[in-house]
Amino acid sequence: AQTVTQxxxxxxxxxxxxxxxxxxxxxxENNYYLFxxxxxxxxxxxxxxxxxxxxxxxxxxxxxSVNFQKAAKSFSLKISDSQLGDTAMYFCASTSNSGYALNxxxxxxxxxxx
Amino acid sequence: xxxxxxxxxxLIKTRGQQVTLSCSPISGHRSVSWYQQTPGQGLQFLFEYFxxxxxxxxxxxxxxSGRQFSNSRSEMNVSTLELGDSALYLCASSLEQGSGEKLFxxxxxxxxxx
Numbered sequence: 001a002q003t004v005t006q007x008x009x010x011x012x013x014x015x016x017x018x019x020x021x022x023x024x025x026x027x028x029e030n031n032y033y034l035f036x037x038x039x040x041x042x043x044x045x046x047x048x049x050x051x052x053x054x055x056x057x058x059x060x061x062x063x064x065s066v067n068f069q070k071a072a073k074s075f076s077l078k079i080s081d082s083q084l085g086d087t088a089m090y091f092c093a094s095t096s097n098s099g100y101a102l103n104x105x106x107x108x109x110x111x112x113x114x
Numbered sequence: 115x116x117x118x119x120x121x122x123x124x125l126i127k128t129r130g131q132q133v134t135l136s137c138s139p140i141s142g143h144r145s146v147s148w149y150q151q152t153p154g155q156g157l158q159f160l161f162e163y164f165x166x167x168x169x170x171x172x173x174x175x176x177x178x179s180g181r182q183f184s185n186s187r188s189e190m191n192v193s194t195l196e197l198g199d200s201a202l203y204l205c206a207s208s209l210e211q212g213s214g215e216k217l218f219x220x221x222x223x224x225x226x227x228x
Contacts, residue, residue, distance in 0.1 A: 033214035043202060044117075045219035052214065091157065095214060100170040101147070101159035102217070 004092050006105035013082045014113055020067075021077045021108045023092030029053075033095045034068065034075045035102065040088040048090070051075065079110075087112045115141060118220035120205050126226045132193040135223045139186050139207030146188040147217065148180060151202040160203075163188055164211040192225075200227045 004025045013019035025034065036048040051059045051068050058066050063083075067076045075094075079086055089109050093102040119138040127133050139146050148160040159172040163182035180190040186207070192199055202222045208215035 037219075042221060043204075043224075044221040045204060045206070045217075047216055047218070050214070050216060093157075096159070100162045100211065101172065102149075102157075103159075104149075104157035106156045 004094055004103050004105040006090075006092055006108050008108045009106070010109045010111070012111045012113060013079075015082055015084060017082050018078060018080045019082055019110065021079075021090050021092075021110065023075045023077070023105060025073050025075060025092070025094045025103075027073070027094060029095075034066075035093045036064070036066070036075075036077045037091045037093060037104075038086075038088045039091065039107075040085075045091070049077065082112045084112050084114065086110060118205055118207050118218055120203075120220035120223050122223060123221065124224050124226075126228060127195050128228050129195055129197060131195050132191060133195060133225060134189055134191045135203055135205075135225075137188045137190075137205030137207075137220060139188070139205075140218055143207035143209050143218070144186055145208045145211040145215065146182055146186065147206045147208075148188070148190050149204045149206065150174075151204055151222070152200075157204070160190065162211070169211060195227045197227050199225065201225060 032053045034051045037045045038048050049061045063080045065078045089107045091107045092105040121136045145164045147162040151157045162170045166182045177193045182188045204222045206217035206219045
Protein backbone atom coordinates (compact mmCIF):
# COMPACT_ATOMS: atom_id res chain seq x y z
CA ALA A 1 0.00 0.00 0.00
CA GLN A 2 1.14 3.48 -0.73
CA THR A 3 2.01 5.47 2.35
CA VAL A 4 2.88 9.02 3.21
CA THR A 5 4.80 9.58 6.44
CA GLN A 6 5.11 12.78 8.39
CA UNK A 7 7.48 12.12 11.27
CA UNK A 8 6.86 15.36 13.17
CA UNK A 9 3.45 15.38 14.90
CA UNK A 10 4.01 18.88 16.31
CA UNK A 11 6.35 21.75 15.62
CA UNK A 12 6.74 25.27 16.88
CA UNK A 13 8.44 28.28 15.33
CA UNK A 14 8.76 31.93 16.22
CA UNK A 15 7.29 34.59 14.04
CA UNK A 16 9.60 35.63 11.17
CA UNK A 17 11.70 32.49 11.52
CA UNK A 18 12.00 29.62 9.04
CA UNK A 19 10.66 26.13 9.64
CA UNK A 20 10.87 22.90 7.64
CA UNK A 21 8.26 20.16 7.76
CA UNK A 22 9.30 16.66 6.71
CA UNK A 23 7.51 14.16 4.52
CA UNK A 24 8.46 10.86 2.97
CA UNK A 25 6.31 8.81 0.64
CA UNK A 26 6.24 5.45 -1.01
CA UNK A 27 5.09 4.90 -4.56
CA UNK A 28 5.77 2.55 -7.44
CA GLU A 29 4.68 5.09 -10.04
CA ASN A 30 7.11 6.92 -12.30
CA ASN A 31 4.93 9.96 -12.65
CA TYR A 32 2.96 11.32 -9.75
CA TYR A 33 2.16 14.51 -7.92
CA LEU A 34 2.93 15.65 -4.41
CA PHE A 35 1.07 18.24 -2.40
CA UNK A 36 1.14 20.14 0.83
CA UNK A 37 -2.22 21.15 2.24
CA UNK A 38 -2.87 23.40 5.21
CA UNK A 39 -5.85 22.95 7.54
CA UNK A 40 -6.43 25.89 9.90
CA UNK A 41 -8.97 25.74 12.75
CA UNK A 42 -11.70 26.59 10.22
CA UNK A 43 -11.17 22.99 9.00
CA UNK A 44 -11.00 23.95 5.33
CA UNK A 45 -8.08 22.27 3.59
CA UNK A 46 -6.12 24.79 1.56
CA UNK A 47 -3.60 23.86 -1.11
CA UNK A 48 -0.19 25.29 -0.25
CA UNK A 49 1.98 23.90 -3.00
CA UNK A 50 2.09 21.21 -5.68
CA UNK A 51 5.05 19.38 -7.20
CA UNK A 52 5.08 17.27 -10.35
CA UNK A 53 7.47 14.37 -9.92
CA UNK A 54 8.91 14.59 -13.40
CA UNK A 55 9.97 18.19 -12.83
CA UNK A 56 13.35 18.45 -11.17
CA UNK A 57 12.90 22.07 -10.19
CA UNK A 58 11.52 22.54 -6.70
CA UNK A 59 8.15 24.28 -6.55
CA UNK A 60 7.81 27.62 -4.78
CA UNK A 61 4.83 29.74 -3.81
CA UNK A 62 5.79 33.02 -2.16
CA UNK A 63 7.10 32.12 1.33
CA UNK A 64 6.56 28.40 0.77
CA SER A 65 9.02 26.16 -1.02
CA VAL A 66 9.73 22.46 -1.19
CA ASN A 67 12.82 20.31 -1.23
CA PHE A 68 11.93 17.42 -3.51
CA GLN A 69 14.35 14.51 -3.45
CA LYS A 70 12.90 11.94 -5.86
CA ALA A 71 15.44 9.18 -5.26
CA ALA A 72 15.01 9.45 -1.51
CA LYS A 73 11.22 9.86 -1.87
CA SER A 74 11.38 12.91 0.32
CA PHE A 75 9.24 16.04 0.01
CA SER A 76 9.81 18.64 2.72
CA LEU A 77 8.08 22.00 3.04
CA LYS A 78 9.98 25.12 4.02
CA ILE A 79 8.08 28.10 5.35
CA SER A 80 10.09 31.31 5.41
CA ASP A 81 9.29 34.41 7.42
CA SER A 82 6.65 32.51 9.43
CA GLN A 83 3.49 34.40 10.26
CA LEU A 84 0.90 33.87 12.99
CA GLY A 85 -1.60 32.95 10.29
CA ASP A 86 0.55 29.97 9.32
CA THR A 87 -0.57 28.21 12.50
CA ALA A 88 -2.39 25.11 11.25
CA MET A 89 -2.18 21.39 10.56
CA TYR A 90 -0.08 20.66 7.51
CA PHE A 91 -0.70 17.55 5.47
CA CYS A 92 1.58 16.03 2.89
CA ALA A 93 -0.15 14.03 0.14
CA SER A 94 0.68 12.04 -2.95
CA THR A 95 -1.45 10.84 -5.82
CA SER A 96 -2.42 7.21 -5.60
CA ASN A 97 -1.83 4.54 -8.25
CA SER A 98 -5.32 5.16 -9.58
CA GLY A 99 -4.51 8.82 -9.95
CA TYR A 100 -7.91 9.91 -8.75
CA ALA A 101 -7.33 9.89 -5.01
CA LEU A 102 -4.80 11.39 -2.67
CA ASN A 103 -2.92 9.53 0.04
CA UNK A 104 -2.44 11.81 3.01
CA UNK A 105 0.06 11.73 5.84
CA UNK A 106 -1.09 12.03 9.46
CA UNK A 107 -0.23 15.71 9.55
CA UNK A 108 2.09 18.05 11.41
CA UNK A 109 0.61 20.60 13.79
CA UNK A 110 2.52 23.85 13.38
CA UNK A 111 2.32 26.60 15.98
CA UNK A 112 3.74 30.01 15.17
CA UNK A 113 4.44 32.03 18.31
CA UNK A 114 4.92 35.80 18.65
CA UNK B 115 -16.25 32.89 -7.34
CA UNK B 116 -17.84 30.98 -4.47
CA UNK B 117 -15.86 28.14 -2.95
CA UNK B 118 -16.94 24.59 -2.21
CA UNK B 119 -20.02 24.59 -0.01
CA UNK B 120 -20.89 21.73 2.28
CA UNK B 121 -24.11 21.41 4.23
CA UNK B 122 -24.86 20.95 7.00
CA UNK B 123 -21.76 21.94 8.98
CA UNK B 124 -22.70 19.86 11.99
CA LEU B 125 -24.90 16.82 12.34
CA ILE B 126 -25.79 14.59 15.27
CA LYS B 127 -27.34 11.20 14.62
CA THR B 128 -27.88 7.99 16.54
CA ARG B 129 -26.70 4.51 15.67
CA GLY B 130 -28.76 2.80 13.01
CA GLN B 131 -29.96 6.01 11.38
CA GLN B 132 -28.94 7.16 7.95
CA VAL B 133 -27.56 10.52 6.89
CA THR B 134 -27.14 12.51 3.69
CA LEU B 135 -24.45 15.13 3.24
CA SER B 136 -24.40 17.69 0.46
CA CYS B 137 -21.60 19.31 -1.50
CA SER B 138 -21.77 22.10 -4.07
CA PRO B 139 -18.52 22.40 -6.03
CA ILE B 140 -16.94 25.55 -7.37
CA SER B 141 -18.80 26.73 -10.45
CA GLY B 142 -17.36 25.03 -13.53
CA HIS B 143 -15.70 22.21 -11.62
CA ARG B 144 -16.80 18.80 -12.83
CA SER B 145 -15.09 16.44 -10.43
CA VAL B 146 -16.11 15.94 -6.80
CA SER B 147 -14.27 13.80 -4.27
CA TRP B 148 -15.15 12.86 -0.71
CA TYR B 149 -12.77 12.20 2.17
CA GLN B 150 -13.33 11.06 5.75
CA GLN B 151 -11.13 12.60 8.45
CA THR B 152 -10.80 11.05 11.90
CA PRO B 153 -8.16 11.52 14.62
CA GLY B 154 -7.18 7.86 14.43
CA GLN B 155 -7.20 7.11 10.71
CA GLY B 156 -6.47 10.56 9.37
CA LEU B 157 -7.76 11.46 5.93
CA GLN B 158 -9.13 8.60 3.88
CA PHE B 159 -10.51 8.68 0.36
CA LEU B 160 -14.16 7.69 0.02
CA PHE B 161 -15.05 8.17 -3.66
CA GLU B 162 -14.78 10.43 -6.65
CA TYR B 163 -17.41 11.47 -9.16
CA PHE B 164 -17.05 12.92 -12.60
CA UNK B 165 -19.87 13.62 -15.03
CA UNK B 166 -22.39 11.94 -12.73
CA UNK B 167 -20.40 8.69 -12.65
CA UNK B 168 -18.44 7.22 -9.78
CA UNK B 169 -14.93 6.85 -11.16
CA UNK B 170 -13.07 5.61 -8.12
CA UNK B 171 -13.95 4.24 -4.70
CA UNK B 172 -11.95 3.88 -1.54
CA UNK B 173 -11.94 1.00 0.88
CA UNK B 174 -15.20 1.65 2.67
CA UNK B 175 -18.22 -0.62 3.21
CA UNK B 176 -21.26 -0.48 1.00
CA UNK B 177 -23.09 1.57 3.64
CA UNK B 178 -21.23 4.54 2.19
CA SER B 179 -22.63 5.67 -1.13
CA GLY B 180 -22.88 8.81 -3.16
CA ARG B 181 -24.06 10.39 -6.33
CA GLN B 182 -23.47 13.39 -8.53
CA PHE B 183 -26.11 15.42 -10.28
CA SER B 184 -26.02 17.02 -13.71
CA ASN B 185 -25.05 20.39 -12.15
CA SER B 186 -22.04 18.65 -10.52
CA ARG B 187 -23.48 18.93 -7.03
CA SER B 188 -22.86 15.78 -5.03
CA GLU B 189 -24.38 13.98 -2.09
CA MET B 190 -23.04 11.20 0.02
CA ASN B 191 -25.17 8.88 2.09
CA VAL B 192 -24.28 6.70 5.02
CA SER B 193 -26.83 4.10 6.05
CA THR B 194 -27.10 2.18 9.31
CA LEU B 195 -24.76 4.55 11.12
CA GLU B 196 -22.15 3.16 13.50
CA LEU B 197 -20.25 4.96 16.26
CA GLY B 198 -17.10 4.68 14.16
CA ASP B 199 -18.66 6.78 11.41
CA SER B 200 -18.23 9.86 13.59
CA ALA B 201 -15.87 12.02 11.57
CA LEU B 202 -15.33 15.16 9.58
CA TYR B 203 -16.46 14.54 6.01
CA LEU B 204 -14.68 16.71 3.48
CA CYS B 205 -15.73 17.32 -0.07
CA ALA B 206 -13.32 18.58 -2.71
CA SER B 207 -13.85 19.72 -6.26
CA SER B 208 -11.51 20.05 -9.21
CA LEU B 209 -11.84 21.41 -12.70
CA GLU B 210 -11.24 18.12 -14.39
CA GLN B 211 -10.67 14.55 -13.43
CA GLY B 212 -7.17 13.26 -13.39
CA SER B 213 -3.96 12.81 -11.55
CA GLY B 214 -2.48 15.96 -10.14
CA GLU B 215 -5.56 18.11 -10.37
CA LYS B 216 -5.65 20.76 -7.66
CA LEU B 217 -8.37 19.95 -5.18
CA PHE B 218 -10.38 22.71 -3.57
CA UNK B 219 -11.95 21.63 -0.30
CA UNK B 220 -15.02 22.72 1.58
CA UNK B 221 -15.09 23.26 5.35
CA UNK B 222 -16.60 19.84 5.91
CA UNK B 223 -19.54 18.33 7.74
CA UNK B 224 -18.82 17.20 11.28
CA UNK B 225 -20.89 14.07 11.91
CA UNK B 226 -21.35 12.78 15.44
CA UNK B 227 -22.98 9.39 15.91
CA UNK B 228 -24.32 8.74 19.41
